[in-house]
Amino acid sequence: MTPLTVNWQTFLDQMDQINALSDATPGQNRLVYTPNWVAAQQALIQFGQSIGMQARVDDYGTVYLDLPGQTNAPAIATGSHMDTVANGGRYDGLYGVLGGLHAIATLQQTHGQPKRPLRLISFSEEEGSRFPATFSGSKHYTGLAETTAITDPSGVNFDDARQTAVQQLLTLPGIRHERPALPASFTELHIEQGPRLVQHQAQIGLVTGIVGQRRFTVTVSGTANHAGTTPMDQRHDALQVAVNLIHELAQIAKTLSPTLTFTVGQFDVSPNTANVIPGQVAFTIDCRHTIDGILDQFEMQLTHLTTNRPDHTLTITVDRWVHDRPVQLAEDLCQLNQKLADQLGLTSMQLASGAGHDSMIMSQFVPTTMLFVPSINGISHAPEERTEFADLQTGIKLLTASLHAQAY
Amino acid sequence: MTPLTVNWQTFLDQMDQINALSDATPGQNRLVYTPNWVAAQQALIQFGQSIGMQARVDDYGTVYLDLPGQTNAPAIATGSHMDTVANGGRYDGLYGVLGGLHAIATLQQTHGQPKRPLRLISFSEEEGSRFPATFSGSKHYTGLAETTAITDPSGVNFDDARQTAVQQLLTLPGIRHERPALPASFTELHIEQGPRLVQHQAQIGLVTGIVGQRRFTVTVSGTANHAGTTPMDQRHDALQVAVNLIHELAQIAKTLSPTLTFTVGQFDVSPNTANVIPGQVAFTIDCRHTIDGILDQFEMQLTHLTTNRPDHTLTITVDRWVHDRPVQLAEDLCQLNQKLADQLGLTSMQLASGAGHDSMIMSQFVPTTMLFVPSINGISHAPEERTEFADLQTGIKLLTASLHAQAY
Structure with missing residues (x-):
């Protein structure tokens, strides 16, 4: 397998490729277990496999891409979710998935094999935009709760949709049907979805907790x-x-x-x-x-x-x-990221997240932290959701540094 | 033609007969130009013809039943509307139509032919519950405005529905297709549709104006x-x-x-x-x-x-x-009715109507007055719309006295 050359063009192409997997309505529509969602997770698996990552899919369709480490210690994980709200934006969820992939690819290219495995997680569902359940991907991963006996507005059963989609993902070559052990830490890169970073002219938000x-x-x-x-x-x-x-x-x-x-x-x-x-x-x-x-x-x-x-x-x-209840994220990871942001010369602020995230679920089981990048005009969950490319880059650079500090 | 014996049972039977002309949904549904509305106007024409009244129908389907007078002076008119709101009550509109018929039949039986013609008007439409237009019956009668180019929620054109319904009414024997001259006065008997008469323990409301x-x-x-x-x-x-x-x-x-x-x-x-x-x-x-x-x-x-x-x-x-704009009803007719109510020993109060009525239109062209009877709990435009039978009788008795004073 020939690794792709890691560069920003690859990241942008991958963003475009997955954002093209949406229906004809305004904004992004990649609701869980729909054909576009299946195609998006499949594309991600192929992106990972092309740089030598090992792919697993669990019963809920969450994709785990591991870059093996020199040791079998629990993985250092990053990632976010693949689904969108109805008529959503290009960055909510997907930025953390492809930004995480870019960070891991960069580390591999620059520093070779890590000590600890690096894991990219693309959670199946976070938004609750198709079925009346939220965070079902991270809840399944952590064993927090299983989702049953619910249907979408057109009457399709959650379990039927889930099983069909997972079977489609498993037709790809080289993929294992497995839910891996929990990682040693989880770092979620995400757009802020609010106006505070822009107003404070901060490039990075270090998330202390979730409201x-x-x-x-x-x-x-x-x-x-x-x-x-x-x-x-x-x-x-x-x-x-x-x-x-x-x-x-x-x-x-x-x-x-x-x-x-x-x-x-x-x-x-x-x-x-x-x-x-x-x-x-x-x-x-x-x-x-x-x-x-x-x-x-x-x-x-x-x-x-x-x-x-x-x-x-x-x-x-x-x-x-x-x-x-309010969630306190891992203080030591936040301190680590603060130190790294300062070293990189980034303007940053610590803040609480006003929105829920998979990190809310993960943090109950695994030391968890989040990195925010600015949202232009604070707009999210809308086709107008935007982040400057320079800010997208800055977030990924800090994530890369953080994963390096944790895994090498 | 053998006149029916005028008694309360006839009035109640006629109320039942027309209220049976509704669909299977809760309350009364006799929207303008529907088959039930056509059947209701037809039944009314036959009630009137059976006691020797002359029937006319105008282009909008308003029915005019005249008891000829000894002179050709302009008629003394009473009446109300035949249509209902969706899921309406038994009395809104119909009470004034059948109450007016009962009053004229009583006068004919008791006092014979009047000096002036007595006219019962059953307006085609007042509620605006099918087409986006209200008071189209009285507006057409008074020449105030014509209704054109509107459709009901299922896309049926007002003019098509109107012409079909009028044609169906004109198939009855002995009916003339004509819009008669305006009357000398118009008295509308109606349920109050509010709680004031009940609260003031008044049997009769003498309506001074409309808000x-x-x-x-x-x-x-x-x-x-x-x-x-x-x-x-x-x-x-x-x-x-x-x-x-x-x-x-x-x-x-x-x-x-x-x-x-x-x-x-x-x-x-x-x-x-x-x-x-x-x-x-x-x-x-x-x-x-x-x-x-x-x-x-x-x-x-x-x-x-x-x-x-x-x-x-x-x-x-x-x-x-x-x-x-607020409408002032005819003061002299209100004074006449006040005097008659006092003579009959009725408890009464003068009040303004908070609801619109055909009288609002008629009063712009013809001396007009209204008589209200109490609504139990003030409820109207609902299946629970009720008035005590004794109150229904009282209203008709006062109307009878008023028409007698004006036409004999």
Whole structure:
């Protein structure tokens, strides 16, 4: 096997090649287990095999590419996820996969065989954009939880889609069907998906942790009635109560902490007709913070505001359907990367991630860290998601240095 | 022709007979020009012809049943509309049609031929529940505006549906295809569709006017972004701006007048996903008052709040798509009915209608008045719409007295 020459053009070609595996709609659509997703994981396997990496695929379709070490010590791993959100961008997930591949290829070319095996992981699924489950790839790898009995919007069963896709991946030559042992460390390179690095003119974000997150659905049930004939003091208007509640909660969130994010993203009205007083409103709350106690306080205030109300003709129910605790990433890996960034003369800042990542799952089992590069205008999960090429390069250079320090 | 014996059982049987002309969904569905609507107008024509009334149908399918008078003076008219909202009630519209028929039949049986002709009008359409046009029956009768080039949700053209239905009505024997001259007066008997009569324990509402009404669509355009990674002070959250706006407008409405109704009935969010900051929100405002100046003030405040905003990253547009001025109904007819109600020993109150009615159109051309009977719990436009039988009787008795005073 003739190794490819490692250069930036290879990285850019590989990015283009995999981003071309999307359907005709705007942005990237590489939802888990779809034909484009299968083709993308297959392309990645061939990229790895062409530089002598050993390929494994587990039952969930996560691809593991190992550069063998001089010892059999647990691997030093990097990587991210291959799936996208619907109408997503070119970098979310894929940058960490192909950036990791570029880093390992560079190390191999420059320094030869590492002491410890180097592993690139391309997780099957992180976004939850096809099936109602997130992080199923890293959850399967770590044995955290198995995903069963769910279907996508067109009724396709998760297990059926998964088994078909995995069988397709296993038709490639030289591939093993196996879930490898957990690595000694995991470093995930990712775009920031927010505006902080750009605003602080930092080239690199060293991620100290991932925010805790809670999501609620609040349902206000009143009485639908005629918008013209029902006097104002005799209404049980679910929308007005919902609006007042959101107004108060926004004030509370602001008071609790300036970094507590508070989002009402979904708001559904019934019957949703201009001349009928709304009988029911259901809205979601997404709130995130690095300190779980702040989220506790927010939830207490939400409970306080929605119970023991004087008006018994309206009922309010609160359903909490996401409860992820804040995650602290590995401090020593962060310190190592800080030192390396300083040595490379990079401007950097330490920050918490406001989005969930596979690192959230991995960090429960393996020392884990993340590296962020700036997102132009902070835009992500959209076709407009962009990062300057120089920033993409900087992130990969730091990752390369970090993997070198850990594996050689 | 043998006249039917006029009694309450006949009225109730006729109510049942026409309410049976609905499809299998909950409540009443007798949308204009549908087969059930045609059958209902046909049944009404036969009820009228059986007591010697002369039937006419105009180009819009409005049915006019005349009891000839001793003179050719303009008619004294009563009536309401035959169509319903989707999943509506048994009384909205139909009560005024069959109540009017009962009143005229009673007068004929008790007092013989009137001096002036008595006319029962069953307007083709008032609700706007099939085609995007309201009051098309009374608008056609008064020559106010013609309805053209509109289709129902399944793509059927208004003119095609109208012509087919009118042709079906004209197959009945003894019917004339004609739009009669306007009457000398119009009295519409209707359910209140609100709670005021019940709360004031009044048997009868004497309607002094109909509220003015304006409807707006307010569109707030911000920027959709990631709910976790976008700091609170860098959001252009369309939903939060919309919520604050509604919160302020509700306070303004309350301050302007306790009888100013303010309803946000429709509220649509884009992309409407729990973990995405809303990029756009469009919501409707329905506001009504008897004094146009109050509505002017409300609209000025709305304009003030939505223009010259400090935050130029969000835009707000306001589109006013309904602008109906308040209508004053005929004072002398209201005084006549007040006197008659007092003579009959009825508890009554004078009030403005919060809903639009054909009387709003008729009053622009003909001295017009309305009589309301109580709606149980104020519920209307719903299958649960109810009025006590005693109240239905009371309304018809007062209508009978009023028509007697005007036509004999």
